[in-house]
Amino acid sequence: MTGRPRLAFLALIAAAVVAVAAACTTGGPVSSVTAPAGPGPAARPAGARDVGVQLFQWTWDAIATECTDHLGPAGYGWVLTSPPQEHVLGSQWWTAYQPVSYRIESRLGSRTQFAAMVAACHAAGVGVVADAVINHMTGKDSPGTGWAGSAYSHYDYPGIWSDAAGDFHHCGVGPADDISSYRDAYQVQNCELSNLADLATGTKHVQDGIVAYLTDLRSLGVDGFRIDAAKHIPAQDLAAIVGRLPAGTRIVSEVIRGSGEPVTPEQYTGIGDVLEFAWGKDVTGMVRGGSLRLAAGLGTGSTYLPSDKAWIFVENHDTERGRATLGYADGADYVLANVLMLATGYGRPIVYSGYGFSDRDAGPVQDAAGKVVDAACPADVGPRVRYTDGEWVCQHRWAAIEGMVGWRDAVGDDPVGDPWQHGDAFALSRGTRGLVVLNGGNVEVAAQVPTTLSDGSYCDVAAGPAVEGRCTGDAVTVRAGLGDVHVAPHTALALHVGARVGD
Numbered sequence: 001m002t003g004r005p006r007l008a009f010l011a012l013i014a015a016a017v018v019a020v021a022a023a024c025t026t027g028g029p030v031s032s033v034t035a036p037a038g039p040g041p042a043a044r045p046a047g048a049r050d051v052g053v054q055l056f057q058w059t060w061d062a063i064a065t066e067c068t069d070h071l072g073p074a075g076y077g078w079v080l081t082s083p084p085q086e087h088v089l090g091s092q093w094w095t096a097y098q099p100v101s102y103r104i105e106s107r108l109g110s111r112t113q114f115a116a117m118v119a120a121c122h123a124a125g126v127g128v129v130a131d132a133v134i135n136h137m138t139g140k141d142s143p144g145t146g147w148a149g150s151a152y153s154h155y156d157y158p159g160i161w162s163d164a165a166g167d168f169h170h171c172g173v174g175p176a177d178d179i180s181s182y183r184d185a186y187q188v189q190n191c192e193l194s195n196l197a198d199l200a201t202g203t204k205h206v207q208d209g210i211v212a213y214l215t216d217l218r219s220l221g222v223d224g225f226r227i228d229a230a231k232h233i234p235a236q237d238l239a240a241i242v243g244r245l246p247a248g249t250r251i252v253s254e255v256i257r258g259s260g261e262p263v264t265p266e267q268y269t270g271i272g273d274v275l276e277f278a279w280g281k282d283v284t285g286m287v288r289g290g291s292l293r294l295a296a297g298l299g300t301g302s303t304y305l306p307s308d309k310a311w312i313f314v315e316n317h318d319t320e321r322g323r324a325t326l327g328y329a330d331g332a333d334y335v336l337a338n339v340l341m342l343a344t345g346y347g348r349p350i351v352y353s354g355y356g357f358s359d360r361d362a363g364p365v366q367d368a369a370g371k372v373v374d375a376a377c378p379a380d381v382g383p384r385v386r387y388t389d390g391e392w393v394c395q396h397r398w399a400a401i402e403g404m405v406g407w408r409d410a411v412g413d414d415p416v417g418d419p420w421q422h423g424d425a426f427a428l429s430r431g432t433r434g435l436v437v438l439n440g441g442n443v444e445v446a447a448q449v450p451t452t453l454s455d456g457s458y459c460d461v462a463a464g465p466a467v468e469g470r471c472t473g474d475a476v477t478v479r480a481g482l483g484d485v486h487v488a489p490h491t492a493l494a495l496h497v498g499a500r501v502g503d
Contacts, residue, residue, distance in 0.1 A: 048408060049076070060113040071396075078129055079127070083106070084106055087107075090363075097228065107370055136193065137199065161209070169198040173187055183262065214249075230274075279304070279310070280313055283325075290440050304346075307345070335383050339401075343408070344428070375392045378394070399463060400462045416429075429451055434496040437485050447485055451495070454497075455479050
């Protein structure tokens with residue numbers, strides 16, 4: 001949701017880069033990483049690159065640098081940006097979700113910087129998905145001026161929308177026109193969400209304006225859109241808008257499932273993909289409850305979207321503020337949930353990366369003019385670090401998470417094997433390309449774990465990705481279908497065909 005207190009895209013990069021992304025770093029002896037022997041395709045990494053990362057409130061310049069220096073080499077397939085349009089003034093994070101105009105000018109950067117960011121990401125093998133706020137405009141009752149100087153009032157945006165032209169919904173429910181019941185589809189899609197001026201998306205004029213905005217972003221190279229607050233746009237309206245975009249535009253709609261509610265995620269699958277909020281909530285309970293093995297079955301129930309339509313996440317910018325799911329402050333549990341997301345076969349995973357906060361309204365650090373300061377990841381990141389307010393948490397660089405991105409790239413869509421369990425430890429294989437072991441207990445697990453990997457010595461990529469193509473993590477021996485593993489409490493171990501240690 002938004003407002004106030006509210007793709008594989010490109011070809012594989014060279015095999016040497018895949019090897020870099022797949023290897024690992026810890027403090028052990030250095031060994032080179034080599035491709036495993038064997039003529040079959042299963043002896044090589046799949047090169048899936050289907051993992052996305054939401055760099056929440058990162059500037060365009062910072063994203064461009066991150067694509068080049070980290071996201072591309074690590075194997076991320078695409079990046080989700082914050083909304084790029086002009087917005088209301090203010091320091092809070094949610095100001096970005098209150099559009100004033102569709103000029104690509106915001107506190108995250110200019111149109112020129114945005115275009116340069118997209119080009120840089122593409123050059124690094126990373127696609128770009130933009131957060132598109134098209135359900136509403138501002139929630140301000142008093143007139144004001146936006147970031148780029150555009151004047152506006154609640155229901156009048158000169159040169160774009162006006163109440164007199166019939167560009168806004170007024171549902172007539174209650175004195176404020178706000179949604180009062182989510183069990184009434186009419187209210188959900190015609191009333192206002194927290195006073196945000198609700199666009200009449202069924203009219204031709206409004207559809208024309210939204211299509212023009214999204215087409216403009218496509219002209220700058222954007223590959224697709226996260227449709228913010230899609231639940232509040234009738235599916236037929238959104239289909240009419242999306243149907244006019246260039247062929248190949250990637251669409252993922254934000255539709256939060258609610259018990260007994262008439263507007264459901266399934267109503268939007270004909271338009272594109274849909275965010276599956278239930279996954280993050282359910283995996284939170286499983287990790288906290290010590291039932292990691294149950295995560296292998298997530299997505300198989302009737303209350304989940306089909307896997308090929310679902311985008312899943314442990315947290316996003318809304319859930320971390322509402323504590324509906326695990327967040328960076330949950331440390332080891334948060335890492336285990338991300339490992340599960342990247343290891344299992346359901347949906348398309350999105351890693352989240354934000355900043356520290358104690359005030360749920362707080363925006364990122366800004367300069368005296370209100371411009372967001374370029375993100376700079378601390379030298380030390382991970383679950384044991386205590387982050388101060390405004391400090392970039394950089395979850396996408398945490399060793400286990402970044403290592404698992406490379407792991408998922410290597411295993412691709414290989415099928416999930418039968419789970420293995422030993423006390424509080426849980427393991428699964430992905431075809432003949434990968435093995436992951438998670439320990440949710442309080443004691444180290446030392447075991448011989450069944451695996452479909454061929455015999456050899458493998459790098460534990462959950463210890464982190466490579467440094468200049470060399471693995472410094474502990475090696476794990478696989479012999480006769482068994483992996484000799486040692487997994488510390490509340491950590492994971494992961495092996496794949498792209499990270500075998502040379503003899």
